[in-house]
Amino acid sequence: MLGGGYAGLMVTRKLEERLPPGDDIVLVDETGDHLVQHELHRTIRYPGFADDITVPLDELVTRATVREATVTDLDPDAGTVALADDGTLDYDAGVVALGSQTADYGIPGVAEHATPLKRLDHAAELRRDFFDAVDPDGGTVVVVGAGLSGVQTAGEFAELADHEGLADDVEVVLVERAETVAPSFPENFRATTRNALRDLGVRLETGTEVTEVTADAVVADDGEIPHDVLAWTGGVRGPDALDGERQDVRADLRLSERTFVAGDAADVVDADGERVPASAQAAVRASPAVARNVERVLDAARADDSVGHLEKWAFETPGWLISVGDDAVAQLGPEVFRGTAANVIKTSVGLTYLAEHGSLRDAIRVVREELGDDRVLPELRDREF
Known part of the structure; x- marks a missing residue:
């Protein structure tokens, strides 16, 4: 198993x-x-939150061996993996779940001057850039790419500026090549x-x-849009171990x-x-089918037989959720709504995920951050962890 994100886990x-x-x-x-x-x-807004959304993989698996290493290359046909520490691995069946990287589309200057948002150190860098560049005289934060990640990043910067008393002096600009934000989603969403976004004061370009x-x-x-802070969330590419390509499957x-692909790497x-959209939801929903197909490959190898029928997966979603600062937008079926109800739904999804894959303590911290103590169930709010 290559990668410990949603799909890999x-x-x-x-x-x-x-x-x-x-x-x-x-x-x-x-x-x-x-x-x-x-x-x-x-x-970006709550740096202490990093501890609550990071869980050692050793605590989440029961019999798997966790190896901390960077995959540099792999041969899907031969079943071999090269690692950055000069180690190698061979497998009878494997799953590539290395996720994606932020795509810069070869645009000059992106790698030198923009920060993506894929890792905790990216978020920490963006927060530092904000406080280094923005002062009482104001400043401009530009986020390029208005997919789910870009919308949420712009929302966090707008709320951070407001929290610091700089809402009137800091402009947050969200730039998107398509004619609308969240271009891959239904019109009502x-x-x-x-x-x-507009209610938060985010300028849309x-x-x-x-x-x-x-x-x-x-x-x-x-024209030109000046920036003091620049976040780049404009698209995805495949992992470096796959030469930056998202594999067509x-x-x-x-x-x-002998090799399957799961999550954003595909x-x-x-x-x-x-x-299928590149999203956490799709990665999680595809995982059972991948596991069953891996099992069939291994069963065939043990029997020295060819692999028969493999399961074919269809993506079905009950809806979509997105944070926009302290607000949220939810789509369930044809209905789209925002505000408290949307926030409760989004936070409940996070609570369920962390409670299952992390800990109840971390899950309750997430609820406290997102909803505030006054909306946490009293029996959980007052409990010591």
Whole structure:
């Protein structure tokens, strides 16, 4: 198992349940920790929150061996993995769940002057940049890319400025190449998200193609946008171990005879012929099918037989959730709403995930941060952890 994010952890736990005791399961991850990625943006405003959304993988698995190492290369056909420490691994069945990297599309200056938001140190750097660059005379924070990550990042900066008493002096600008924010989502979800951002005072620059980034400006096709802080969330590419490519796979999620891909490392067309969005929700929902297909490959190898039918996966979602500062937008079926109800739903999802994969203590801390003590159940609020 390569990668300890949503997909890697979920597939590992499924395999621990399904595979016979004699099968070895190795989980390789470069940090050795599981990061609750969908809450990462919160640490821009609340740096102490980092401890609550980071859980050692050793605490989350029961029989798998966790190896802390960086995957530098792999051969899906041969079943071999090269690691940065000059180590190698061979496998009978493997899953590539290395996630994605932020894409810069070859735009000059992005790597030198912009900070992505994929790791805890990225969030810490963005927070430092804010306090280093923004002063009582004001400043401009620019976030490029208005997908889910970009919307949430812009929302956090707007709330941070307000918390520091700088709301009237700091401008937060969200730049998007498409004509709308959250362009991959239904119109009613996009419209509600737009309204939430505008209510926070975020300036929206949609339909704006970035052509270059300099130390103090984002150069676009229709002019320049000055920046004091620059966050780049404009798209995804594959992991370096796969040469930056997101692997094209069909509904069985198979990359080769013995290798499968899960999570953002894959560009999946599912059993319904639909392209699956790169999201935590999709990674989690695909994991059971990946685990069952791995089991079938191993069963066939033990029987010295060919692999028969592999399960084909179709992505189904009950809806979407997004944080916009202290606000939230939720879509359940055709209905879209925001405010307290949306926040409660989003926080409940986080509570369930952390309680299952982290600890009750961490889950309650998340609720306290997102909802405030006055909305936490009294029997949980007053409990000592």
